[in-house]
Amino acid sequence: ILNVEQSPQSLHVQEGDSTNFTCSFPSSNFYALHWYRWETAKSPEALFVMTLNGDEKKKGRISATLNTKEGYSYLYIKGSQPEDSATYLCASRIKAAGNKLTFGGGTRVLVKP
Amino acid sequence: AAGVIQSPRHLIKEKRETATLKCYPIPRHDTVYWYQQGPGQDPQFLISFYEKMQSDKGSIPDRFSAQQFSDYHSELNMSSLELGDSALYFCASSLRGANGNTIYFGEGSWLTVV
Numbered sequence: 001i002l003n004v005e006q007s008p009q010s011l012h013v014q015e016g017d018s019t020n021f022t023c024s025f026p027s028s029n030f031y032a033l034h035w036y037r038w039e040t041a042k043s044p045e046a047l048f049v050m051t052l053n054g055d056e057k058k059k060g061r062i063s064a065t066l067n068t069k070e071g072y073s074y075l076y077i078k079g080s081q082p083e084d085s086a087t088y089l090c091a092s093r094i095k096a097a098g099n100k101l102t103f104g105g106g107t108r109v110l111v112k113p
Numbered sequence: 114a115a116g117v118i119q120s121p122r123h124l125i126k127e128k129r130e131t132a133t134l135k136c137y138p139i140p141r142h143d144t145v146y147w148y149q150q151g152p153g154q155d156p157q158f159l160i161s162f163y164e165k166m167q168s169d170k171g172s173i174p175d176r177f178s179a180q181q182f183s184d185y186h187s188e189l190n191m192s193s194l195e196l197g198d199s200a201l202y203f204c205a206s207s208l209r210g211a212n213g214n215t216i217y218f219g220e221g222s223w224l225t226v227v
Binding site: 034036041042043044046049089100101102103104105106 | 116117146148155156157158161169171203214215216217218219220221
């Protein structure tokens with residue numbers, strides 16, 4: 001993996017259902033993986049910063065896991081609510097690239113009532 | 114809590130004109146980043162500053178320049194604007210530290226070049 005890739009690009013979820021999606025990133029020289037929640041016309045909201053292989057972080061109904069050896073992270077939303085509708089961006093940082101983030105294309109989540 | 118402030122939020126310029134975007138980082142943050150997101154594209158890193166010095170440079174065109182001032186605010190200057198410069202420009206800030214410091218984004222400045 002040379003770039004940061006997210007799948008699927010979009011997701012329709014029924015209210016109350018749980019869902020998850022993937023971020024793949026370069027595993028070599030890994031430094032950190034960031035997850036953001038982005039609603040149109042608002043600033044991307046920082047959800048998690050993950051650095052350690054096997055890391056698992058949780059914020060309310062949203063959680064994320066990290067596998068730095070194989071270069072992927074999962075974001076989970078438990079019991080989706082309409083207010084979870086947003087684009088979820090992941091971004092990786094590698095040691096050679098200083099502080100810059102390389103973003104994936106995002107997963108657009110639409111939760112239907 | 115104070116967030117990253119960007120101004121102006123919206124800007125319309127004609128081709129070959131100049132535009133300046135401003136970014137006010139979260140107080141006490143020492144690092145500022147600029148990103149550009151074109152229509153239907155991923156955000157692309159342009160440039161970053163740490164303690165008023167350029168720290169990283171990405172895909173910033175030669176027509177663009179940026180700097181961070183003594184009060185840590187930053188300005189992105191864009192000259193000889195082209196239609197392809199129309200994009201959402203994000204500024205972000207962070208406090209440099211260990212273990213993956215959180216990077217906070219502003220709401221972005223929409224630039225339309227006509």
